[in-house]
Amino acid sequence: MAKRLQEVENIKKPIGWDGKTLKEMRQEIDQVSKETGHYAGLTDLPFKNSDPIRFEKIYSKLRGGVVHARETAKKVAASPIVEQEGELCFSLYSPEADSIVTSTGIIIHVGTMGAAIKFMIENDYEDNPGIEDKDIFCNNDNHVGNVHTCDVHTLVPIFWEEELIGWVGGVTHVIDTGASGPGSMPMGPVQRYDDGYQVTCRKIGQNDTLSKDWLLESTRSVRASKYWTLDEKTRVAGCHMIRDLVLDVIEEEGVDAYKKFSREIIEDGRRGFVNQVKTMLIPGKYRGASFIDVPFEGLDLPKFAQQDQIMHTPSEITVHKNAHLEIDFEGSSRWGWHPFNATPVSITSGIWVMLSQTLVPNDRINDGAYYASDFGIPLGSWFNPDDIRSAHSNTWHALVAGWTPLWRGLSRGYFGRGFLEEINAGNGHTSNWLQGGGIDQYGELSALNSFETAASGVGASAVKDGISHSAALWNPEGDMGDMEIWELLEPLVYLGREVLPGSGGAGKYRGGNGWQSLRLGWGAKEWTMFVAGAGAMATDCGLMGGYPASAGYRFTAYDTDLKERIEKKLPLPLGADVDPDNPTYEDNMNAGRLYRDRQAVSTQEEFGDYDVIMNYLRGGPGFGDPLDRRPADVESDLNERYVLPRYAESVYGCVFTEENGEYKVDLEKTIQKRKQIRKDRLSRSTPTKEWMKQEKQEILNKNASPQVQNMYAQSFALSEQFTDQFKEFWELDEDWMVYEDDFDVTKLGRHINRFDKETIS
Numbered sequence: 104m105a106k107r108l109q110e111v112e113n114i115k116k117p118i119g120w121d122g123k124t125l126k127e128m129r130q131e132i133d134q135v136s137k138e139t140g141h142y143a144g145l146t147d148l149p150f151k152n153s154d155p156i157r158f159e160k161i162y163s164k165l166r167g168g169v170v171h172a173r174e175t176a177k178k179v180a181a182s183p184i185v186e187q188e189g190e191l192c193f194s195l196y197s198p199e200a201d202s203i204v205t206s207t208g209i210i211i212h213v214g215t216m217g218a219a220i221k222f223m224i225e226n227d228y229e230d231n232p233g234i235e236d237k238d239i240f241c242n243n244d245n246h247v248g249n250v251h252t253c254d255v256h257t258l259v260p261i262f263w264e265e266e267l268i269g270w271v272g273g274v275t276h277v278i279d280t281g282a283s284g285p286g287s288m289p290m291g292p293v294q295r296y297d298d299g300y301q302v303t304c305r306k307i308g309q310n311d312t313l314s315k316d317w318l319l320e321s322t323r324s325v326r327a328s329k330y331w332t333l334d335e336k337t338r339v340a341g342c343h344m345i346r347d348l349v350l351d352v353i354e355e356e357g358v359d360a361y362k363k364f365s366r367e368i369i370e371d372g373r374r375g376f377v378n379q380v381k382t383m384l385i386p387g388k389y390r391g392a393s394f395i396d397v398p399f400e401g402l403d404l405p406k407f408a409q410q411d412q413i414m415h416t417p418s419e420i421t422v423h424k425n426a427h428l429e430i431d432f433e434g435s436s437r438w439g440w441h442p443f444n445a446t447p448v449s450i451t452s453g454i455w456v457m458l459s460q461t462l463v464p465n466d467r468i469n470d471g472a473y474y475a476s477d478f479g480i481p482l483g484s485w486f487n488p489d490d491i492r493s494a495h496s497n498t499w500h501a502l503v504a505g506w507t508p509l510w511r512g513l514s515r516g517y518f519g520r521g522f523l524e525e526i527n528a529g530n531g532h533t534s535n536w537l538q539g540g541g542i543d544q545y546g547e548l549s550a551l552n553s554f555e556t557a558a559s560g561v562g563a564s565a566v567k568d569g570i571s572h573s574a575a576l577w578n579p580e581g582d583m584g585d586m587e588i589w590e591l592l593e594p595l596v597y598l599g600r601e602v603l604p605g606s607g608g609a610g611k612y613r614g615g616n617g618w619q620s621l622r623l624g625w626g627a628k629e630w631t632m633f634v635a636g637a638g639a640m641a642t643d644c645g646l647m648g649g650y651p652a653s654a655g656y657r658f659t660a661y662d663t664d665l666k667e668r669i670e671k672k673l674p675l676p677l678g679a680d681v682d683p684d685n686p687t688y689e690d691n692m693n694a695g696r697l698y699r700d701r702q703a704v705s706t707q708e709e710f711g712d713y714d715v716i717m718n719y720l721r722g723g724p725g726f727g728d729p730l731d732r733r734p735a736d737v738e739s740d741l742n743e744r745y746v747l748p749r750y751a752e753s754v755y756g757c758v759f760t761e762e763n764g765e766y767k768v769d770l771e772k773t774i775q776k777r778k779q780i781r782k783d784r785l786s787r788s789t790p791t792k793e794w795m796k797q798e799k800q801e802i803l804n805k806n807a808s809p810q811v812q813n814m815y816a817q818s819f820a821l822s823e824q825f826t827d828q829f830k831e832f833w834e835l836d837e838d839w840m841v842y843e844d845d846f847d848v849t850k851l852g853r854h855i856n857r858f859d860k861e862t863i864s
């Protein structure tokens with residue numbers, strides 16, 4: 104009898120609502136939402152409709168409080184990535200991990216933190232290790248659904264009496280995760296085991312106190328432990344502020360009202376999203392494709408990873424007549440031995456960041472939108488690897504490129520409906536990532552990851568130019584940070600910061616320009632540096648006649664004579680090197696070894712005092728034909744040094760004079776010049792049918808680089824649908840095909856191959 108009683112006592116009471124387990128709650132919500140087409144089966148919003156002011160009051164209190172928690176908590180951090188750039192975000196969830204309200208910032212993590220909580224529910228954390236009031240959990244496991252290892256989640260359950268009322272999650276982008284390369288998004292990792300310290304939804308604290316073993320292990324596992332620690336305090340502080348806020352609201356409104364509110368606000372978010380789709384888009388299919396280079400041949404990596412490849416991401420948006428939104432990525436490239444892989448939740452969640460700036464530009468951003476849309480994410484593709492070995496440290500390289508056709512597709516819809524301000528020709532590819540680490544100028548083990556890229560150029564809209572050096576797709580409140588702050592923390596002195604004329608795409612409205620900074624190694628005891636960018640390919644393609652933004656390049660110089668030059672007060676390479684075809688840095692510096700090339704990714708190399716490295720930040724794509732740009736705007740661009748003079752003439756067709764650095768466009772001559780350019784375009788062009796005939800012959804002859812052919816071979820191997828579409832479009836014979844085996848590439852990790860009957864899955 105005593106034993107039986109003991110057993111009964113050991114069975115924990117479920118922590119969910121009405122005596123249910125979290126798993127039961129999760130299953131119920133999924134089922135009823137699917138069956139009814141409404142979140143939690145809410146065909147009505149009784150609370151909102153009967154007491155709208157009270158409903159909005161609760162919403163405003165929570166939303167305001169969550170934003171406030173972010174603004175306050177970020178002051179705890181010392182990392183400029185968090186404190187200066189705002190690379191953090193907080194979100195409040197239902198017990199089943201559906202987001203109710205979210206802060207500003209890197210809201211891609213509304214989805215990833217939700218995925219982490221769902222993982223805990225799925226794996227019965229309620230039983231073991233247990234979910235109790237004042238527990239603290241941590242996750243940064245890429246394969247649970249994180250974006251990359253450096254986005255570290257703190258997750259805190261919120262209890263009211265004995266019941267779990269919800270969760271709060273906070274994320275910061277930390278400086279280092281102890282990966283095979285220093286910095287938060289290193290080049291070097293090609294497998295999960297190189298990506299650094301990964302914590303899989305672990306209970307790291309109880310009674311609001313972080314465990315000693317966690318504090319010791321985590322700080323011994325990363326390089327910049329001081330920043331790691333303060334980042335963690337930031338996340339815990341924000342989560343606890345939000346927990347207090349929720350408990351205050353419940354105290355005031357009652358737990359039943361809070362529960363009703365938390366359900367209805369998500370259904371309200373879903374309805375809001377559907378309304379916006381109806382208002383702003385036109386039913387139909389919007390198709391596009393994106394490409395990005397992976398130039399790994401000859402890098403310091405395992406042999407099987409040393410391959411030059413192209414990552415291919417075709418996409419198709421379907422806007423259904425009932426405003427259901429579907430995005431399908433069928434035909435995307437295989438995952439690979441590089442750090443640019445992603446998880447399904449990171450490619451889908453990131454889309455909301457952009458949609459929250461265009462399609463749903465209000466603050467009711469929650470998981471309602473998730474219930475109003477569907478995604479096609481092919482298994483085995485680079486954003487759904489079928490192998491836990493995939494590396495993810497620099498997933499943004501591919502994500503930013505992969506999304507560009509989506510913005511263009513949605514923008515075509517906005518254009519059709521007349522929402523010209525919401526149009527976005529695309530976003531700057533947010534690189535370079537200038538990174539490194541070692542023993543810094545204070546003698547401490549540290550790392551750096553320049554987040555200047557959070558101030559890239561933005562794409563043009565249909566009514567105005569994109570904003571220059573201002574923001575990044577993934578953080579709409581981006582900032583370049585103060586030079587003095589970066590210098591305080593990094594063993595690199597600024598030689599200059601310079602706007603890059605013409606780095607934004609040309610157009611009737613041009614893309615915002617990018618910029619560059621030149622850094623001089625200074626004071627580190629031991630240091631290595633590397634860059635991660637896209638140099639061989641432009642990753643966007645402008646909209647409605649607009650041009651793509653320029654691709655980047657690498658500039659690094661070792662063993663320079665700058666020490667001597669400084670001592671002798673000779674000219675130094677201080678900015679003004681803004682035209683890669685007419686370089687000037689080299690005029691004012693000698694170097695033992697210098698790279699100025701399109702190899703915009705590299706692995707760690709020793710970097711000493713007086714070595715020089717450039718951070719190249721990109722512009723956004725343009726909108727509309729550059730020949731339609733107002734000559735007065737081109738004149739202003741010339742005078743503001745926002746366009747290189749030779750492109751003002753060749754691309755914009757503007758004829759101008761220059762006197763003492765002052766440019767003046769000649770209107771008459773410009774009209775004539777533009778007429779001539781239009782004539783030249785016609786005489787150069789070929790009717791589409793003609794061009795397709797020529798192109799088809801090239802396909803039949805397989806006349807393309809091995810990288811392009813292998814890229815298609817991967818898409819063909821993963822997708823029958825893509826293969827059929829490709830063949831139908833080009834009217835190819837049944838037996839025409841390219842196979843991955845035709846190329847000298849690794850066979851490792853190629854599990855899914857529909858041409859191989861035995862490994863089909």
Ligand code: MN
Nearest residue numbers: 250253254276
């Ligand atoms: Mn991140």
